[in-house]
Amino acid sequence: VGQKTAVKPKPRFLRVNTLKTTAESVIEELSKIHMVYKDDMVPDMLVLPPGTDLHSHPLVTNGKVFLQGKASCMVAVALNPKPGWKVIDACAAPGNKTVHLAALMNGEGSIIACELNKERAKTLQHTVRRSGANNIQTVNGDFLDIDSKDPSYAEVRAILLDPSCSGSGISTERLDYLLPSHSRDDQDDASTSSRVMKLSAFQKKALSHALSFPSVARVVYSTCSIHQAENEDVVNAVLPLATSLGFELATPFPQWHRRGLPVFEGSEHLLRTDPEDDLEGFFIALFVRKAANGGVEE
Ligand code: SAM
Numbered sequence: 001v002g003q004k005t006a007v008k009p010k011p012r013f014l015r016v017n018t019l020k021t022t023a024e025s026v027i028e029e030l031s032k033i034h035m036v037y038k039d040d041m042v043p044d045m046l047v048l049p050p051g052t053d054l055h056s057h058p059l060v061t062n063g064k065v066f067l068q069g070k071a072s073c074m075v076a077v078a079l080n081p082k083p084g085w086k087v088i089d090a091c092a093a094p095g096n097k098t099v100h101l102a103a104l105m106n107g108e109g110s111i112i113a114c115e116l117n118k119e120r121a122k123t124l125q126h127t128v129r130r131s132g133a134n135n136i137q138t139v140n141g142d143f144l145d146i147d148s149k150d151p152s153y154a155e156v157r158a159i160l161l162d163p164s165c166s167g168s169g170i171s172t173e174r175l176d177y178l179l180p181s182h183s184r185d186d187q188d189d190a191s192t193s194s195r196v197m198k199l200s201a202f203q204k205k206a207l208s209h210a211l212s213f214p215s216v217a218r219v220v221y222s223t224c225s226i227h228q229a230e231n232e233d234v235v236n237a238v239l240p241l242a243t244s245l246g247f248e249l250a251t252p253f254p255q256w257h258r259r260g261l262p263v264f265e266g267s268e269h270l271l272r273t274d275p276e277d278d279l280e281g282f283f284i285a286l287f288v289r290k291a292a293n294g295g296v297e298e
Helices: 002-006 023-030 070-079 096-104 118-131 189-211 232-244
Strands: 012-016 045-048 086-089 110-115 136-140 156-161 218-223 247-250 283-289
Touching (some): 012 023, 012 070, 070 218, 070 283, 096 110, 110 118, 189 218, 189 232, 232 247
Parallel strands (some): 086 156
Antiparallel strands (some): 218 283, 247 283
């Protein structure tokens, strides 16, 4: 937010939808008119010069590529779901990460994509259709109402939780899908902080719920917020519960330099991105449950 005036133009990122095409074939097509190269960290992510506008390009409209930022794409990669797994995307609309999960799973296995808001659930369905994935079941409902003890969720192996957040890590013009309309106006500090605290309370509840699924081995918690209250504080608050259930924090993208704020022991496992990295402000925590044999689930 504060950095908004100082930002230099960011490169444009796009994710190749490997359910429909390959990075090589997209590079071949785009390099006729644009400079384009592969990102060195996130698979199937292409980087184009700042200002490149591909919104109405056929590759986008036909779902072969998604205009999705690098930090956003790091979330599903951190979860690392395997083809054949049963996965929940807890707060899914508009569905960019849902269809990324489907691509990482080669369309094999199943994804339950849950979205509370009815209108956004429609957008989610549209994104799913555009992606060509046929292993995604969309549910218009509250993730907190999904009964983790219901036998139909007994085999869920991984959960991606990207809940509503303040959106303080991304530029204001892109906040419209994240914020209820009454909160889009300028706010004074007091109302911002009370809103952040409300979001933080929901985020803790939702993360605790995600950890309660009996067979879940990997849980990713992510936000596009820069507030400690929505990031490190949420993780720290659920750590005792997570530990009692056999989870520990793992380190997504260990080669990445920017980690969690050093506010508790273990925060070095957390990942932050920042406009200084030419990216939006995102936060990622990865919980991994130790396997019964004492090893850690890969
Ligand atoms: N992961 C999405 C993506 O990458 O496209 C963005 C998700 S957005 C940050 C959070 C979404 O969670 C919003 O669409 C919001 O309506 C939804 N949401 C909020 N509370 C929820 C709940 N209790 N259960 C399910 N969805 C919820």
